[in-house]
Amino acid sequence: MFSILGDLLGDLNKGYNSFIGETGSDAAKRKLQCAQSGVLLLNGFGDFESAVDLLKFDWKQNGQDRNWWWQLQALPFLNWYIGAYDLLTEAERKQADDFCGRALEQWIKFALEDKTSPLVWHDHASAFRLRNLVRWIVFKSIGGGLGAIFSADYQRQIGELIDRHIVFLLEEVNYSRHTNHGFDQMLVVYTVTLLFPNNAKFRCAKKISFDRLVDELDFAFTYQGVHKENSPGYQKFMISRLRMLQELKTLGEREISGRVDKLIESAEHFLAAITLPNGFLPLIGDTKGEDVGVVKEFQRGVEVFDYSDSGYVIVRGVDKAGVKFHLIFKSTHLSDYHRHDDDLSIHFSYGDEVILGDGGLLYYNEKDDKRKFVRSCEAHSTVFIHGKKAIRRRKELNSPPTLRLVDSFIAVGESFAFNDRLRRTIDFSEILDGKIKIIDEVFGGCAGKKKIASNFFFPYACGGSKFSTFVEAESKNSIIRFVCNRGLQDHEFHYCGAFFSDRYGEVKDASRILFLSELGRQEIDMFFKRKGRLAKIDADGNDHLSCDVKNFDLPVSASESISLSGRVGETGFVESLKIDPDDLVKRIKWQASENAETGESGKVVKGILAWFADAKNKYDLFIRTARGLPVAITVAGYSFRPHYSITTEQGRVFTWFISNSDGFWLVLHQGVLGIYFPSSALYFSFAAHGGREHQSGIISLYDMLIKALDCLALKDLDSVSYEEARPLGVLLSYSRPFHYFVDSLQSAFSALTDSNSVSLPLRVLGFRRGMYFPVERLFPNAMIDVYENATLLNSKMLVEGGYTLKPMKENARSGNEGPFQSAVVRASLSRDVHQPYFLRYSSxxxxxxxxxxxxxxxxxxxxxxxxxxxxxxxxxxxxxxxxxxxxxxxxxxxxxxxxxxxxxxxxxxxxxxxxxxxxxxxxxxxxxxxxxxxxxxxxxxxxxxxxxxxxxxxxxxxxxxxxxxxxxxxxxxxxxxxxxxxxxxxxxxxxxxxxxxxxxxxxxxxxxxxxxxxxxxxxxxxxxxxxxxLSESMPISGRGFSKSYNPFNHSFNIRSRSSKPVYLSLGESEFHGFSVRTAHAHPIGICRRYSFRFEAFAEGCPQVYIIGYKDNERFFTERVNCGRTKLVSFPENVDFFRVFLRLSESDVVEFFDVHWVTSFAVGSIRYNGLIE
The missing domain is CATH 3.40.50.2000 (Glycogen Phosphorylase B;)
Structure with a gap:
């Protein structure tokens, strides 16, 4: 043991600077100062912001997960102190010295000897704690400040603590062999022994850690430089560890550091190959979201990276349409660590968008149902035996998976993860033309008996459709079509909802397409293309919109059409239009509906006007479009169906309805619903104010239609078959916030609430510059497709046959403003537990x-x-x-x-x-x-x-x-x-x-x-x-408390009138004395992990009690302090919870909100009187 730290530090290696690291980090300063103020900012796989005072913390379980705890048990504040040092004033350094010393004492007092302190001797946490502790005392000794803050007894205690950590990490039972944890354990121990080269106590530790580190290095990577733990994120992580080995040269080490130079080079080549076009690493295995890779330029044509001996074939390049593509075929099981059921899986990106992806990490709770799903074969684009469970332990496999290139453009993989042999063949010889061929086969006892399942996982897809001969899915920018060579009649097809995680602890909606067959073999062609891309690529590889616009006819009348010609510039706007607006006005006969033409045409016009005058019809039209269901308007024996739509980014929608060769335009803008009949040259307006639009309105109508059509450079509108046109969803978008909320979002919410469709799957469209509220918070099952601009959406609808509508003013029923406002406010206040602006502004x-x-x-x-x-x-x-x-x-x-x-x-x-x-x-x-x-x-x-x-x-x-x-x-x-x-x-x-x-x-x-x-x-x-x-407000008394209502600022003031604690039941709209009959019961769904926050302006220490019930009996209790957020994990057998407010003597509360968030739902109990 070290009698005093000076015995150890007197032998310090002169190359210690590389071990100390950076001392001028803004991020470290921010984290240190937040920790001093009682807020911890931990990061890694997820960003954690939590209110913890390290000077008073008891180091007991507080509802945080393992990732939070292992980071905190490493004592990161010691590292923050070093990283921030050069940016601190003398006064701040003294404060930081005192804080770190006292926080370390608090850890020694409450955690060191307490086995119930979560992850206190975790394999990774203990290694990093040793590193941070030694780095801190070395840094303090350099500045001569060790004796100033540490007594001799305290120094002896720290010396013993270092010795204890080294002994612990060297014990075989604590060593995590052949994992990144074991690598880090030995790297830290070996580095510490190099810092003190002549210390006799470290000679044995140095040899053991050296031998183990060499073994870890030999095991961790394949000869191709691929890390074996199944995750590109850990490939990047371990490269950083290799660089640490290189830095050991500054401490005089030569043997290990000299071996890693070539390994780093090959490992970085693989990392560059697997990096996606968007610059991030794919969510394969336990890779975290938005982990930046190594960006290399994509070449025109096809590049194939053969890492098949390590379990990967990577194909990337630029196709004939000028779009980057990136395909990964994975089949490897070299380690059980961070293993997902992803043998024979493919990962495909097109442009900057992931088309076929993986479920992601989510978090490290292996017993959690959501974690089980993201690791399963159903959350990967792979092939498996339906109904069988995959084998995850390598030693239990009949044979390890294989992968090989059989020629330049065909890869074949095999897996025994389901005991029987599964084979997948990927033919990418036509990938430049937008086609990949997939053949899935099963051999052995399952062939012809069990269903072979080909699963395609879309993390960002917005919808899917089955047609007579193919299945189609859509992402934000692309369309993917699957064609089964035997035809769909021999396959069972399912379009399924799913979820994935690209941010630690959070889930997002996803979807998957599943093909099942009992034939033992499935041949599937996957075609892919960009939505509405009318582009040419010049000799230099640059993209341009098509410049030559053909003359075409806008359907104004059967006998008299307007011929247009123009040129499209790079911005997509019309540079010239050969049309005279004055001449256009002359062609339009402004007539009231009663003067419409007589005869068959007149009956149709009057019938359509009568149809749209019926509010129920307009409701049905909107609801069906929102649900993605086709619509038709039958009038006078004619069935009018939507043909296509044209939109503007200001929020206008023009939808063309057609029956045979005749039709009408439906015009939707703010409170105006207009109908224009080109064949009769009649225009009618159902304006909200009851009047008819001005003549300038029809000029604007034509102008927008002409520009939109001309910008899209369409050659033949009749090429769109209206019988195949499908509703893409409703447009909830507007260029200005007020009209977005009042004319768009409120009208949609009102209609969907009235029709009980708010919880059903909905299709929503919008423009990036026109969506001012997170729609998914109001419509949790909505599939939202956000377009960069109107040109992209219009191109899709005109070229591929689709249409949209937007909410009509009539959809906003009177009296529905209150529920809408309440829903918006609840959704807004529930987000603060996730948003960094909450902590930033709350102080x-x-x-x-x-x-x-x-x-x-x-x-x-x-x-x-x-x-x-x-x-x-x-x-x-x-x-x-x-x-x-x-x-x-x-x-x-x-x-x-x-x-x-x-x-x-x-x-x-x-x-x-x-x-x-x-x-x-x-x-x-x-x-x-x-x-x-x-x-x-x-x-x-x-x-x-x-x-x-x-x-x-x-x-x-x-x-x-x-x-x-x-x-x-x-x-x-x-x-x-x-x-x-x-x-x-x-x-x-x-x-x-x-x-x-x-x-x-x-x-x-x-x-x-x-x-x-x-x-x-x-x-x-x-x-x-x-x-x-406030002083004049009327008090309302209950048992042990009084409540005053302030009508001016719309808030409650609640005061205890008892010397003992008072418990108040929180119902839907009132306070009551304690009673389970008056406290609302909130059912617990599939997600049992809730984040609660109690917001109030208060004096004293009021608390909210969250009480869980099993079979109507109290079973579980948690409490939340005022102004705090708390994660609560309900036991499996708890059915529902109730919320109670606890007031002690002299507590006064001006009460605002208790709210909670789960992965699937939000809820709150509010008392600031926003909605009565």
């Missing part, structure tokens, strides 16, 4: 009063003196409230937009304004909400005390959804009638002056100025009103 919000929401969005309405007014308002508020916090709100980014990208492209003015204000008021805590998503803004808005913003779209999140009190303003000529302001005071128009200029013809663009003194006076007065309302 600002929790210690502040008041939190004021101020709108700064400039956009098209010019508030001329906004900077002057806002500066004055903030100056007045900060003088009155020393703990003031401001949320500056600006433009909202769509769901699929990156924040930095949006702010730099779309919200430059808003960002500049907020930066200017934040600089001017550096003493005020500021949250910049510019560019945040709508659900993030709703979450923040619910935390505000008062808002000051424009009464138009800018007020939507804080007034309509969060129902906060506030002051709203706007141009005198503007109208707020479509906006909801339940607790809003409007700035009188006498204090607002409109600025009229040329661009102000539209009231929505009128600029204005505001009296800054009147505005600030009105805002300040509201805080006094708020306090008065």
């Amino acid at each position: 600002i919000i929790d210690g502040s009063y008041p939190v004021v929401w101020i709108g700064v969005c400039k956009e098209k309405r010019a508030w001329a003196n906004n900077l002057e007014v806002i500066e004055h308002l903030v100056r007045q508020l900060s003088a009155k409230f020393p703990n003031l916090a401001i949320i500056f709100d600006g433009m909202t980014s769509p769901v699929d937009y990156d924040l930095d990208e949006f702010c730099s492209e779309e919200a430059v003015d808003d960002v500049a304004l907020v930066n200017s204000l934040a600089h001017a008021f550096s003493q005020v805590k500021v949250i910049n909400a510019v560019g945040l998503k709508s659900h993030e803004k709703i979450f923040l808005a619910s935390k505000s005390d008062l808002f000051v913003t424009n009464f138009l779209t800018d007020s939507m999140y804080v007034a309509r959804f969060a129902c906060r009190p506030g002051v709203a303003y706007g141009a005198s000529s503007a109208t707020a009638k479509e906006h909801s302001h339940p607790y809003t005071i409007f700035l009188p128009s006498s204090f607002v002056k409109d600025e009229v200029h040329e661009r102000s013809k539209n009231w929505a663009t009128v600029g204005y100025t505001i009296d800054k003194f009147k505005l600030s006076d009105l805002v300040i007065s509201l805080f006094d009103k708020s306090r008065t309302a």
